Amino acid sequence: GAVVSQHPSRVICKSGTSVKIECRSLDFQATTMFWYRQFPKQSLMLMATSNEGSKATYEQGVEKDKFLINHASLTLSTLTVTSAHPEDSSFYICSARRAGALNEQFFGPGTRLTVL
Amino acid sequence: GENVEQHPSTLSVQEGDSAVIKCTYSDSASNYFPWYKQELGKGPQLIIDIRSNVGEKKDQRIAVTLNKTAKHFSLHITETQPEDSAVYFCAASSPSGYSTLTFGKGTMLLVSP
Numbered sequence: 287g288a289v290v291s292q293h294p295s296r297v298i299c300k301s302g303t304s305v306k307i308e309c310r311s312l313d314f315q316a317t318t319m320f321w322y323r324q325f326p327k328q329s330l331m332l333m334a335t336s337n338e339g340s341k342a343t344y345e346q347g348v349e350k351d352k353f354l355i356n357h358a359s360l361t362l363s364t365l366t367v368t369s370a371h372p373e374d375s376s377f378y379i380c381s382a383r384r385a386g387a388l389n390e391q392f393f394g395p396g397t398r399l400t401v402l
Numbered sequence: 403g404e405n406v407e408q409h410p411s412t413l414s415v416q417e418g419d420s421a422v423i424k425c426t427y428s429d430s431a432s433n434y435f436p437w438y439k440q441e442l443g444k445g446p447q448l449i450i451d452i453r454s455n456v457g458e459k460k461d462q463r464i465a466v467t468l469n470k471t472a473k474h475f476s477l478h479i480t481e482t483q484p485e486d487s488a489v490y491f492c493a494a495s496s497p498s499g500y501s502t503l504t505f506g507k508g509t510m511l512l513v514s515p
Contacts, residue, residue: 318500329491329507335500343500379445389434389495391503393445
């Protein structure tokens, strides 16, 4: 149990375009999902926390208009990188917390975004 | 906010040896301490976790110890195998807000046959 999927696993896009990444909890309901960004050889940095049916909470320094997060159901959250630039190229990872769970987060396999 | 320090940044051991990775945290309210293993190009995988009401937890070759007074916790891997080679991250979470995780910078473990 506690499987989280992400789609796509890899995406290459042109500068100025938008890219949508999906995060799904496959076998549990997730009231809270998290989005992280990880640059090469670095740790995971939390970008935002999303709760089903409400607006996401963004970490300091993360532009909410650039990284649009939607958590429309208990099993799906999406991250849209708008007007992508080469500096947005990174490994984006989502995680999900079971409804009613205290702290545990289960991570997806990540999405490698390359902006040309 | 919480700050998690992790050492060492790299660790090389021979197959069969033990490996120890240490982390310290700053927020005394933190009460959940997971350890993740991340292989190249993949998402982090939870390998073991411990809560603040427990001092030690063991799962086969992996153990975690927690010293709340000193605010540090450690991962112990015994009888290491080449497939243990990966980057390991510690994290800490407090019960406030959304109970977000703060990660250490990671330790690259290399187990040589």
